[in-house]
Amino acid sequence: MSEEKVKIEITLPKKLYEKLVEEGREAGFDDINSFIIYVLEQLIETSGGEEISEEEEEKIKERLRALGYID
Amino acid sequence: MIPKPHGGRLVNRVAKGKRREALLEEAGELPSIEISYERLIDLLDIAYGAFSPLEGFLLQEDYLHVLYDMRLSNDLPWTIPVVLDADPDEIADVKEGDDIALKHNDETYAVMRVEEIYGWDKKEYARQVYKTTDPEHPGVAKTYRRKELLIGGEIDFIGEFRHPLENRILWPIETRVLFREKKWRTIVAFQTRNVPHRGHEYVQKAALTFTDGLLIHPLIGWKKPGDYRDEVIFAAYEALVKYYYPKNVVVLAGLLMNMNYAGPREAIHHAIVRKNFGATHFIVGRDHAGVGDYYGPYEAWEIFDEFPDLGITPLFIREAFYCRKCGGMVNEKICPHGEEYRVKISGTKIRKMIREGKIPPEYMMRPEVAKVILSFNDPFVH
Numbered sequence: 001m002s003e004e005k006v007k008i009e010i011t012l013p014k015k016l017y018e019k020l021v022e023e024g025r026e027a028g029f030d031d032i033n034s035f036i037i038y039v040l041e042q043l044i045e046t047s048g049g050e051e052i053s054e055e056e057e058e059k060i061k062e063r064l065r066a067l068g069y070i071d
Numbered sequence: 072m073i074p075k076p077h078g079g080r081l082v083n084r085v086a087k088g089k090r091r092e093a094l095l096e097e098a099g100e101l102p103s104i105e106i107s108y109e110r111l112i113d114l115l116d117i118a119y120g121a122f123s124p125l126e127g128f129l130l131q132e133d134y135l136h137v138l139y140d141m142r143l144s145n146d147l148p149w150t151i152p153v154v155l156d157a158d159p160d161e162i163a164d165v166k167e168g169d170d171i172a173l174k175h176n177d178e179t180y181a182v183m184r185v186e187e188i189y190g191w192d193k194k195e196y197a198r199q200v201y202k203t204t205d206p207e208h209p210g211v212a213k214t215y216r217r218k219e220l221l222i223g224g225e226i227d228f229i230g231e232f233r234h235p236l237e238n239r240i241l242w243p244i245e246t247r248v249l250f251r252e253k254k255w256r257t258i259v260a261f262q263t264r265n266v267p268h269r270g271h272e273y274v275q276k277a278a279l280t281f282t283d284g285l286l287i288h289p290l291i292g293w294k295k296p297g298d299y300r301d302e303v304i305f306a307a308y309e310a311l312v313k314y315y316y317p318k319n320v321v322v323l324a325g326l327l328m329n330m331n332y333a334g335p336r337e338a339i340h341h342a343i344v345r346k347n348f349g350a351t352h353f354i355v356g357r358d359h360a361g362v363g364d365y366y367g368p369y370e371a372w373e374i375f376d377e378f379p380d381l382g383i384t385p386l387f388i389r390e391a392f393y394c395r396k397c398g399g400m401v402n403e404k405i406c407p408h409g410e411e412y413r414v415k416i417s418g419t420k421i422r423k424m425i426r427e428g429k430i431p432p433e434y435m436m437r438p439e440v441a442k443v444i445l446s447f448n449d450p451f452v453h
Contacts, residue, residue, distance in 0.1 A: 027379045038380050049075035050244060060248045067238055070252050
């Protein structure tokens with residue numbers, strides 16, 4: 001069930017590329033490709049990923065208020 | 072910034088409104104199996120997103136990947152197989168593709184689409200997950216008691232779960248909303264199944280020094296005899312937070328989840344689950360989730376080297392002790408003095424004193440905390 005991948009060509013400054021190779025190796029990645037995917041995922045994967053309506057969020061806040069977690 | 076859930080999306084398999092009504096009606100007509108209380112807890116963790124990205128109990132391909140590679144088949148880190156076991160007799164008439172109802176104490180909690188029925192080798196499971204096949208290990212013993220077949224497939228939760236501590240349990244979507252309300256960008260989570268002593272307090276405060284908030288996250292669920300009861304842990308922490316933490320930097324909330332005592336693998340599992348609750352950092356203790364001497368003291372730290380793509384930052388804070396020369400709580404990294412000055416904070420010693428009705432010395436445990444624990448007739452699980 002491996003995720004489908006696409007092959008693209010991008011141009012990076014040489015120094016940035018060398019830095020990525022070095023950082024990737026230090027972080028324990030076997031290849032530069034996996035490290036770049038990881039870095040990009042980290043960049044995108046901050047905040048979000050929750051599918052709730054405003055009404056549902058308000059209900060949650062009500063419960064949190066009732067339990068003393070928020071004023 | 073609050074991290075995205077593991078796999079990118081917070082799973083919600085709790086059926087609501089008309090869909091729930093329809094599934095409830097359907098469940099009445101379906102074949103059913105009785106699940107244990109522990110599997111019910113797994114079911115809740117899946118349904119409410121604590122186990123995101125899991126949408127149900129593992130299929131064989133994912134099961135084998137988790138068992139041998141500590142990753143799902145899509146390469147996402149996952150270290151503890153979440154599997155549903157069944158007796159061949161009770162599913163004799165169930166085939167792949169059927170829907171079944173999952174019941175506990177004869178009450179229907181979920182509808183499950185049976186995508187796969189497969190066998191498992193419990194000894195191999197124990198060897199891989201617990202690194203031992205010794206039946207004395209509490210997790211191994213539980214594994215050996217499980218049924219002979221596994222059923223994989225997505226679930227829809229349709230039940231009404233009641234728990235004596237339900238007002239202390241928060242689910243991932245709730246902590247995420249809460250952290251946003253508090254405007255916390257960095258949150259460190261602390262896993263516990265114990266009452267707090269001064270060593271725990273030191274570790275939590277060390278982590279809190281450079282994060283916006285602390286999530287104290289005691290496990291509510293199966294524990295082994297001799298562990299503190301859930302309500303005792305909560306009361307003890309409430310006392311500690313009230314008297315020794317600044318306002319608005321701590322959230323104390325229960326996590327309904329089973330304890331496996333799987334040491335290093337479980338440390339990774341605990342970190343992933345806390346990421347789903349919105350934590351950015353996770354404190355990994357010495358011999359985290361260990362039991363007896365099955366795991367090396369720092370194995371639960373070393374395993375994180377294999378998961379640079381976890382998406383939550385582990386914090387390895389060394390065990391604290393009281394140094395008579397320093398005059399306070401320190402750890403070996405910041406204290407230059409010899410063993411003769413160091414007083415170790417032993418949970419076993421504290422437990423013994425509590426059993427004898429004694430208040431431990433203040434360097435071990437805050438007196439307010441000790442008094443609360445002693446106010447319970449029987450603070451321990453039997």
